Amino acid sequence: MLQNSGRIVAVALSIVALIATAGCSTQGVHAKTAAATSHWPVDPIVQLRDKSHDFYTDATPVLHRRGTGTKTFTLKSVPAGTTQITYYVSCSPSSHYQVTMGKNFDGPCANVVQNSGGIPLASTGEVKVKIKLPAKTSFYIVGIPDSN
Missing domain, CATH: 1.20.5 (Single alpha-helices involved in coiled-coils or other helix-helix interfaces)
Incomplete structure (x- = not known):
């Protein structure tokens, strides 16, 4: 037994x-x-939703995408009263990015968001946002609408 x-x-x-x-x-x-799914940086929304983090916000993003290399996105709906959009970028491997929406800003990016930049909103129609990075650099970009 x-x-x-x-x-x-x-x-x-x-x-x-x-x-x-x-x-x-x-x-x-x-x-x-x-292999491609293992090289993504940390999504900035993680820091944006963490109440203990300096970047905390509960605003709804107008852009929340990921990609590789240079990409252009269209913002089809921006909330009324938005005066600028603040962008948060993470990338892998660490690099240097440029975000253009009429005007532009640039800076270093790494696996987690280290900085942000606001670009004034020039129009309320469809808005084109371009992120420029080296071809094999993976990124997340989050755009948060701001009103003053």
Whole structure:
């Protein structure tokens, strides 16, 4: 009887181990895709939503995207009364970025947001925002509307 209990326990542990590793398989996933998802910096929204952080805000972003290299985004809806949009950028590997929305600002970026920059809003229609980074640099950009 004790011998059968040992077999049952061994079978049960084998099943648990099989189930635990079933979701870990990368079979059928391209290596490039698996590697690409591991190089993203920390999303700035993490710091923006942390009440203990200097960047804290509960405002709804008008832009919250990620990408690689230079990209242009269109802001289709900016809240009434917005006078400028403050941008927060994180990137990997560390680099130097430029954000343009009519006017521009630039600065260093790293895995977590270290600074921000506001650009005055020139129009209330569709607004184009361009972030310029080296081709293989991954980034997150978050734009928070400000009104004075």
